[in-house]
Amino acid sequence: MLIARNLSVTLGAARVLHDVDLDVKPGQLLHLTGGNGAGKTTLLRVLCGLIASSGSVKVLGHPPRTVAGRASLAFVPDEAELYDDLTIAEHAQFASLAYAAPLEDLHTALNAFGLGHRLDQFPAELSRGTRQKVGLAVALGLKRPLTLLDEPFGTLDTDSRQVLRDGLSALAAEGRSAVLTTHGGELAQMKGVRQVAVGALQGTSR
Numbered sequence: 229m230l231i232a233r234n235l236s237v238t239l240g241a242a243r244v245l246h247d248v249d250l251d252v253k254p255g256q257l258l259h260l261t262g263g264n265g266a267g268k269t270t271l272l273r274v275l276c277g278l279i280a281s282s283g284s285v286k287v288l289g290h291p292p293r294t295v296a297g298r299a300s301l302a303f304v305p306d307e308a309e310l311y312d313d314l315t316i317a318e319h320a321q322f323a324s325l326a327y328a329a330p331l332e333d334l335h336t337a338l339n340a341f342g343l344g345h346r347l348d349q350f351p352a353e354l355s356r357g358t359r360q361k362v363g364l365a366v367a368l369g370l371k372r373p374l375t376l377l378d379e380p381f382g383t384l385d386t387d388s389r390q391v392l393r394d395g396l397s398a399l400a401a402e403g404r405s406a407v408l409t410t411h412g413g414e415l416a417q418m419k420g421v422r423q424v425a426v427g428a429l430q431g432t433s434r
């Protein structure tokens with residue numbers, strides 16, 4: 229599903245990633261761990277093509293900065309990026325059109341997060357956690373082969389955390405994969421989660 233080789237990134241004066249290799253198989257949920265500043269966010273952003281890196285990343289054989297690569301993945305940062313002038317319903321419509329994904333799947337994901345009665349609201353009218361749920365619902369509803377989530381549990385209440393775990397399990401059961409970060413134990417009880425420390429992926433540590 230995902231094959232990354234020899235990824236190295238320097239940001240400012242900091243060598244953040246050094247010779248990182250990573251493989252994610254179809255149906256695998258990968259929990260990326262590491263302390264503050266370990267490089268988790270940087271690695272996710274390299275995997276989805278937002279940060280340039282040496283080495284190579286292939287999602288289903290495609291580099292992430294290609295049309296085919298972009299079509300194969302979804303990424304939600306730790307604060308979901310929503311469009312100020314689109315309602316929740318319009319976010320679903322836009323994502324459905326942009327990714328040729330069934331609108332019904334997006335609404336199913338929004339309903340799972342309890343957002344079905346808020347479809348006419350704009351991001352500015354939503355709490356931080358609710359905005360995050362919109363971003364996560366859209367990403368899960370798109371059902372891309374690979375879903376990348378940075379600290380997705382951070383602002384979620386208890387029920388929503390379970391909705392997210394259920395959504396991830398459903399993706400994995402259909403052979404899709406996810407890579408996500410969290411500092412908490414939200415994934416501890418989940419079956420089939422592979423845990424990897426960013427530090428253990430670095431060239432000198434392998």
Ligand SMILES: Nc1ncnc2c1ncn2[C@@H]1O[C@H](COP(=O)(O)OP(=O)(O)OP(=O)(O)O)[C@@H](O)[C@H]1O
Binds near residue numbers: 239240262271
């Ligand atoms: N734009 C930047 N310029 C310089 N250094 C940066 C930049 N962005 C990140 N860094 C540095 O890269 C390192 C890794 O940051 P990153 O955000 O990937 O860590 P993280 O593991 O996600 O941390 P956290 O758990 O705190 O979110 C840190 O030392 C950080 O200071």
